[in-house]
Amino acid sequence: MASELLDNTLIEETVNFFDKNGGAVIPNFLSAEEVKELRQEAAKMLSELDVSTHPMTVFSTGTAGKEHVGDKYFLDSWNNISYFLEEGAVNQEGKLVVDKERSVNKIGHGLHMVNDSFKRISCSDKIAQIAKGLGMKDPRVLQSMLIFKQPEIGGEVPPHQDSTFLYTDPPSARGFWFALEDCTLSNGCLEYLPGSHSVPIRSRFVRKSEGYGTTFEDLPVDEKDIPEIDNSKYVPLEVKAGSLVLIHGNVLHRSSPNLSKDSRWIYTFHCIEGDYPYDKKNWLQPSPGLELTRLYKN
Ligand SMILES: O=C(O)CCC(=O)C(=O)O
């Protein structure tokens, strides 16, 4: 169960691997019961999607859905359960062309705040142990998401570095990604480029100063600090349900579309270092007076 602590040797080996590669896998991190509970909660959320009030915008970090990313629904999602739909699930008239349970690309971004099961897993002693092992001093959970990768229409996640979206200066984002189903190349498993956590963050996703728009802003980076990126070196992480994948905020990662008949449900949340001032340009702005969820403070 999540309350039991991890073996110190496992933490040490995981952290060593992570420091070298920018990613690491801990198989069987969640028990079968925990996976079942999180899946049940996820299924309940899908059943609670109210199609009549949803803005019917799709989620995409690719070009096609860009115009929707900055909308109010997205920016207001930081502390609640909001639904972002697969591109292939909505037609030109904004109507669903598949069952609503199969239409959702992701749910975010406050599951760790409003759902007890996701809160318990995210703020567990085991996660705190890992965050401490990774050297975090005051980790704050910034956002959490369920990504569903629906059968046949599950969208790709283009290559990215999380610190582009979850920016601090210096960058400090760390991702905790949980497989809630077996993930394979055919259902669009996570892939990462080992060692690419040495690649600096070259742009950041910001909220426009007016209205509800977002855009990318370049960051000053010395060209000579950018190592060569060899896209043929991506490593697929084919992992079983219950596995935890740790993702460095600078490491390049991606996943392919799911063209198979199997879904690929995962839960992921990201922490930043609370020691650094929270940046006012970030897309995710906690409402005044509300703090980001703290895991611990050293
Ligand atoms: O699950 C995926 O395919 C991508 C997840 C991701 O980018 C993340 O957790 O940072």
Ligand SMILES: [Fe+2]
């Ligand atoms: Fe990511």
